[in-house]
Amino acid sequence: MYQFFVDDCQIGKEYVTITGGDVNHIKNVLRMKPGEKIKKEVTFTNTGRGPMYVRACCLFSSKEAEEGARLLMGSSRWELAEDGYYYYTDIVNPKERTEVLLYGLTWESEEEITDFDLTVYTESVQAAGHENSREAFAHLMEREEGQEK
Numbered sequence: 001m002y003q004f005f006v007d008d009c010q011i012g013k014e015y016v017t018i019t020g021g022d023v024n025h026i027k028n029v030l031r032m033k034p035g036e037k038i039k040k041e042v043t044f045t046n047t048g049r050g051p052m053y054v055r056a057c058c059l060f061s062s063k064e065a066e067e068g069a070r071l072l073m074g075s076s077r078w079e080l081a082e083d084g085y086y087y088y089t090d091i092v093n094p095k096e097r098t099e100v101l102l103y104g105l106t107w108e109s110e111e112e113i114t115d116f117d118l119t120v121y122t123e124s125v126q127a128a129g130h131e132n133s134r135e136a137f138a139h140l141m142e143r144e145e146g147q148e149k
Contacts, residue, residue: 032107032114037072042102042120046092052124053133054092055085056101065116068109074100087133092124 060066078086078101130136
């Protein structure tokens with residue numbers, strides 16, 4: 001974890017303002033270099049009242065980031081499908097959480113990068129009446145398409 005010293009006058013309610021030569025210094029320090037890792041365990045907790053199926057997809061903010069990063073995937077209970085979603089194969093009961101989807105990422109490109117976002121988008125659907133997660137989401141999509149007509 002990086003730490004920087006700033007004056008009290010630079011600290012706002014939600015942001016820290018960096019000016020002058022410090023901007024370039026911090027930008028160079030925070031640049032991801034080949035082989036660097038970001039560690040972040042990603043799991044999901046069912047905060048609802050009924051059993052659910054969960055799916056997730058990982059969206060990078062740029063093509064450069066998508067091509068340069070390698071996701072460090074977690075449990076084999078998350079299965080990647082052709083639609084780009086990872087489907088959790090087990091039912092997630094209330095107050096339970098999934099096994100790890102993602103442990104983080106490694107920067108593999110030879111080019112350094114200074115700024116990108118990785119958004120993990122998730123959806124859940126009630127598990128009742130479905131054999132598995134893919135069937136549950138397929139049924140949900142059919143219902144949504146039927147409402148659009």
